[in-house]
Amino acid sequence: MKQIYYVIQTLIHGRGSNIIKVVSLGLGLTMSILLFSRVVYEQSFDTCFKDHDKLYQLWDIWTVNGEPFPPSEFIIGAAAGGILDAMPEIVESAASTGSWPVSAPIYNGSVRFDDFKVTADSLFFQTMGIEVLSGDPVRELQQKDVIFLSKDLADKMFGGENPIGKIISFNKEIELTVKGTYAALPENCTMRPKAVISLPSIWSRRIGNYSWEGGDSWKEYIRLKQDIDLDELNKRIDVVVQQHIPRSDKFGITVIAKPVRDTYRGYDEVKRMRNIMLILGLSILFITALNYVLISISSLSRRAKSIGVHKCSGAGTGTVFGMFMWETGIIILLSLFLMVFLMLNFRDFVEDTTAAKLESLFAVGRIWVPLGVTAFLFFIGGVLPGRLFSKIPVTQVFRRYTEGKKGWKRPLLFIQFAGVAFI
Structure with missing residues (x-):
């Protein structure tokens, strides 16, 4: 003292x-x-996702006349699903997402909400490892005109009321039914939507190119069942992709997977x-x-x-x-x-x-x-x-x-x- x-x-x-x-x-x-x-x-x-070490993002590398372009995280729509179908012993699930088709605002009555949204397939939540609070996304996101809301957006839109079954509109043109909610994601996520609209809502209106023949405007992810050497994984992915893409003497494409943690810091x-x-x-x-x-x-x-x-x-x-x-x-x-x-x-x-x-x-x-x-x-x-x-x-x-x-x-x-x- x-x-x-x-x-x-x-x-x-x-x-x-x-x-x-x-x-x-x-x-x-x-x-x-x-x-x-x-x-x-x-x-x-991107460490906020469940078992993030098993979550990988897909990237494509286009080549023109043999000259490769830098890797792009926007890829052709059918890649993730094709990889899941061809490699079920390695890949647990896969998801395709797009933000550009749903960039317009959503409305609850006359109240406008400009929160970030994506359109995604039915395996989105399972693949990303996002906690679902209510609803069955595997079943519901296979239907058109369906939307899932994050907990914070649902509270903001409905003031604490149960949002399930509520009707909201996309750009005052398409009526969407709220079928579920999911946990809000923290700020340090590269994929952090406040709302997820079912991909059939886009398909049914013939918006975008979702095929092996182009339309490289989708962000896609795969979740692995087991650890595998990254080079070996990318070799097997390339075999799948080359079996599906159209042949061309001028253009070529290679799809690779990277750990989702490397997306932002890369x-x-x-x-x-x-x-x-x-x-x-x-x-x-x-x-x-x-x-x-x-x-x-x-x-x-x-x-x-x-x-x-x-x-x-x-x-x-x-x-x-x-x-x-x-x-x-x-x-x-x-x-x-x-x-x-x-x-x-x-x-x-x-x-x-x-x-x-x-x-x-x-x-x-x-x-x-x-x-x-x-x-x-x-x-x-x-x-x-x-x-x-x-x-x-x-x-x-x-x-x-x-x-x-x-x-x-x-x-x-x-x-x-x-x-x-x-x-």
Whole structure:
């Protein structure tokens, strides 16, 4: 308890430099934790689906005169079903989805809803691993003019009433019957529809090309029964596809499967932004830690005599080291309060910039990110100056020091850190 008392007295005595430390650490922690949390959040995309490691998305690669195009996640409509039929010992289920045929709004009476929707076949929920709350999608989605609503959209449309059997309209042209509901999906999903309209609703009106002969505008998925080498799986898929597509000397197509987790984090812009955020986060974290160390060390000549007094009073090296660790812990704790204050008061700006809700960034499964950043800062900021100060000899109390005019260094370090953090 005496250590804590002396630490508090020291903090009060040096409140000027401590305010700079708290503000600097608060800004640094805010920026670095947000950047690292966003990177980890992006790596968690599409893990919301049940047994996501067995869920694969299909991609096609078109070749023209022997020159391949980049892989596209929009493929020909019949591929998923054809693969399921040809490989039942490996593929458990398959689903085809399309958002473009149902991009128009839906209406409950005169109230318009522009939520994202897809049209999908009867195995959509089984394939994706989405929890169905009510209804039988395997049977109902084989019928035309049927719609399933997510729980949150159903509540928004009907205010908590049972939506089953309700009639809504698509673009005020097609009447749809609500046949079921399903659990709302989190933000970190690449396939996150608020409503699913049966694919026969589109087929019956001759919308789109759903065949082996083109119409590459569908997103398709397969769920595997067992683990299989990805190269072997893609070889077998290619054999199936080549048996069905029309022969052409000019055009060719190859269909491949990729783990659904690799869809979002495989986008070029996502990989580029991930690298940028990692570099910025590491830079800010190191600058923050080193600035704290430098500010602490800059007070060496001023605090050396007080440390000598502590040692004359019986404090050992470990006691002095512990005092500096306590001091660092208290300052970091105050900095965390500042970080929370900034995030809550600038919540809209933070969520708009990171393109994610704070609840998603700091979900229980990702709470290790801020804890890890804080622990790293505590270790660097506490251990380095703590070891340096604890080695000051007792004879220091008998020496006379004259400190030069070095006060400009602290505001300079603060300005340097604040500029880097906000950039």
